[in-house]
Amino acid sequence: MKLVGSLTSPYVRKTRVVLAEKKIDCEFVIDSPWVDNSGVPDLNPLGKIPVLLLDDDTRLFDSRVIVEYLDGVAPNNKLLPSTARERALVKRWEALADGMTDAAVTIVLERRRPDDERSAGWIARHRVKIDRALVALAEDLGDGAWCHGNGITLADIAVGCALGYLDFRMPELDWRAAHPNLARLQEKLMQRPSLADTVPHE
Ligand code: GSF
16 A cells, blocks of 8 residues: 655645554655656546555545545544444544645645735635634634544544644644644644654655
């Protein structure tokens, strides 16, 4: 099995954290759709990372499909509950965290466009999504030790990677000041090698 992705992508990081938490061996092949001669479009028609290559050559994308697959194939350290309702609730955390990351990625890409093509309105629209998502994540976490239930789940991993991406690309946001309970969760998550060893960097 091979995971194709970059050291900066928050979606690839989420997948790497799940691999580590599940103790699944997987070769990490570094590639990015943003570099010349990238092999990614040949693996995923959408030209996006992560892509998981299975031993029989099956290609899995996107990260939500991959992490659900990984949790399902290894019985240890379950990260998704088995009942429909509980599972949906954990996946809703993931959808909110990933959606916040989507908005941050959109802003990062927009900021990279030439001055005369950049839209302040588009950036503001996505900034509002991030702010609302942070409020919702903080409200849902409350005083809880974990996002869902009594131990780490995919919800915590997705939130940890989303907050880590804000630190990486939008450090000016200072989400910790407004949401100390998210800061507390993030600090705890960062004590785990799975997250500490995958902090995004260029
Ligand atoms: C998002 C993948 C994605 O946008 C998932 O896998 O969860 N919902 C998908 N990946 C980015 C990398 S990232 O660092 O933003 C990507 O591959 N972008 C290339 C492109 O052409 O959009």
